[in-house]
Amino acid sequence: MTNKNNLLAGELERLGISRRTFLKFCTSIGSVMALSPAQAAVMAEKLVTVKRQSVIWLSFQECTGCTESITRSHKPSLESLIFDFVSLDYHHTLQAASGHAAEQAREQAMHDNQGKYILIVDGSIPIKDDGVYSTIAGMTNLDMLQQVAKDAAAIVAVGSCATFGGLPKASPNPTGAVSVSDIVHDKPIINIPGCPPIPVVMTGVLAHVLTFGIPELDSMGRPKAFYGDSIHDRCYRRPYYDRGQFAKSFDDEGARKGWCLYELGCKGPITHNACATVKWNNGTSFPIQSGHGCLGCSEPDFWDAGGFYKALSTGTNSPGQWATAALAAGAAAGLASAYLNKSSKADAEKDHQPVTLEDMGGKS
Numbered sequence: 282m283t284n285k286n287n288l289l290a291g292e293l294e295r296l297g298i299s300r301r302t303f304l305k306f307c308t309s310i311g312s313v314m315a316l317s318p319a320q321a322a323v324m325a326e327k328l329v330t331v332k333r334q335s336v337i338w339l340s341f342q343e344c345t346g347c348t349e350s351i352t353r354s355h356k357p358s359l360e361s362l363i364f365d366f367v368s369l370d371y372h373h374t375l376q377a378a379s380g381h382a383a384e385q386a387r388e389q390a391m392h393d394n395q396g397k398y399i400l401i402v403d404g405s406i407p408i409k410d411d412g413v414y415s416t417i418a419g420m421t422n423l424d425m426l427q428q429v430a431k432d433a434a435a436i437v438a439v440g441s442c443a444t445f446g447g448l449p450k451a452s453p454n455p456t457g458a459v460s461v462s463d464i465v466h467d468k469p470i471i472n473i474p475g476c477p478p479i480p481v482v483m484t485g486v487l488a489h490v491l492t493f494g495i496p497e498l499d500s501m502g503r504p505k506a507f508y509g510d511s512i513h514d515r516c517y518r519r520p521y522y523d524r525g526q527f528a529k530s531f532d533d534e535g536a537r538k539g540w541c542l543y544e545l546g547c548k549g550p551i552t553h554n555a556c557a558t559v560k561w562n563n564g565t566s567f568p569i570q571s572g573h574g575c576l577g578c579s580e581p582d583f584w585d586a587g588g589f590y591k592a593l594s595t596g597t598n599s600p601g602q603w604a605t606a607a608l609a610a611g612a613a614a615g616l617a618s619a620y621l622n623k624s625s626k627a628d629a630e631k632d633h634q635p636v637t638l639e640d641m642g643g644k645s
Contacts, residue, residue, distance in 0.1 A: 290329040303329075310485050314496070314506040327492040334491055335394040336401060337387060337429055338372040341422040342415050342449040342458055343404030347440040348374050350477035351484065353562070367487070370398075373417075384418045391432060399490065400433035402426065402461050405442040405449040409457025426464060435490060436461060436470045439483055441578055444472040444502070451584035462502065469495050472502035476578035479559050482507045501581070503553065512549035512575050515557035518542065531572065546590035547574030554579040 293303055304325055311321030369375065370390035378386055390398060407414040412421035430436060438461040441447040449458035462470050473483055486504055489496045496504040513519065521541040528535035528542055552575050556567040569575055577583040
C-alpha cells in the first residue's frame with residue numbers, strides 16, 4: 282500500500298491546506314490553461330494521488346532570470362504548492378549542496394528515477410570549440426545535457442535562451458549557442474519561451490505534465506494554452522489600434538491616454554504569449570500596461586529581429602488601413618466569442634461537480 286505521506290494528499294494535510302483552497306488552486310490553473318471546470322476537478326484528483334516527482338534543473342548560458350521568475354510566487358500559491366511537493370533534486374541556484382555533493386545528488390537522482398524524472402533546462406548551450414565556453418564540474422554544458430537527457434521522461438526548456446538560443450545566440454554568436462531542441466531529438470520537449478517566462482506559465486505546464494501528460498503544443502513546441510494567441514489579440518489597448526489611435530512618443534497626449542504603442546515599436550502583433558491575460562507579479566501588470574511596448578521576447582531571434590522602438594512593417598498598407606481591416610475582423614470575432622463564452626458558461630455550470638479531499642484521500 283502506498284504511504285499517504287508520499288503523496289500530495291499527505292503534503293496537503295501536513296501544510297494545513299483545506300480542500301476548498303486546494304480546489305481553488307486547481308480551478309485557477311485550469312482556467313489559465315483553458316481547461317473546463319470538470320478538467321480542473323480531474324487535475325485536483327490526480328495531483329493528490331501522484332507520487333513525489335523527481336525534477337533535475339540544469340542551468341547553462343543564462344542570467345538566472347528564469348529562476349528568479351519562478352521564485353516570485355505569492356503564498357499561498359499553486360507555484361509554492363507544486364514546488365514544495367516535487368523533488369527538486371538538482372538546481373545550481375536553489376540547492377543547498379555544492380561541489381562534489383551537488384553532482385552526487387544529480388547522479389543519484391538520475392539513477393533512482395531512471396526514465397521517470399523531468400529535466401528542466403534554462404540557458405542556451407555553447408557548442409563552438411567543443412563547448413568550452415560554459416562548463417559545470419569540469420563537464421561542458423553539451424555533455425551534461427546529453428547525459429541527463431538520455432534517461433529523462435520529458436524535457437521542459439524554460440526561457441528564450443533554452444528554447445530558441447536567446448541573447449547568447451544573438452549575432453555574432455561568439456560561443457556557437459544553440460537551443461535544447463537543436464541538440465536533443467529523441468525526447469518530448471516542451472518549450473516555454475520568454476525573457477523570462479511568467480511564473481504561472483512554468484508551474485502550470487508542470488502541473489499539466491503531472492496530471493494529464495504533455496499539453497497540446499504549437500509548431501514551435503510551445504503550449505497552446507499560453508502561446509496560442511498573440512499579445513495583440515488579447516491586449517486591452519487593441520481598441521485604440523482598431524481606431525487608428527497611436528501614441529507618437531512615450532510622453533505625448535496619446536501615451537497619457539493609453540493609446541496603442543504600435544508606432545513606438547510594440548511587437549505585440551507578432552508575439553505569442555500570455556502576458557496580456559495572466560500578467561506579472563500575481564496578475565498586477567505587464568509591460569504594455571506599464572507604458573512600454575512588447576519586445577517580442579517569446580519569439581525566435583527577437584534580439585536580432587530589428588529595433589525595439591521601430592514599428593513593424595505593414596507592407597503596402599498603412600497602420601490605419603490595417604486597423605480598418607482588423608476592426609472588421611475583430612467585430613466578427615467578438616460576436617463569435619460572446620456566443621462561445623455564453624455556451625461555455627452554461628456547460629461549465631452543467632458539468633461542474635464539487636470535489637472533496639476526503640474523496641481523494643486527504644483532509645480538510
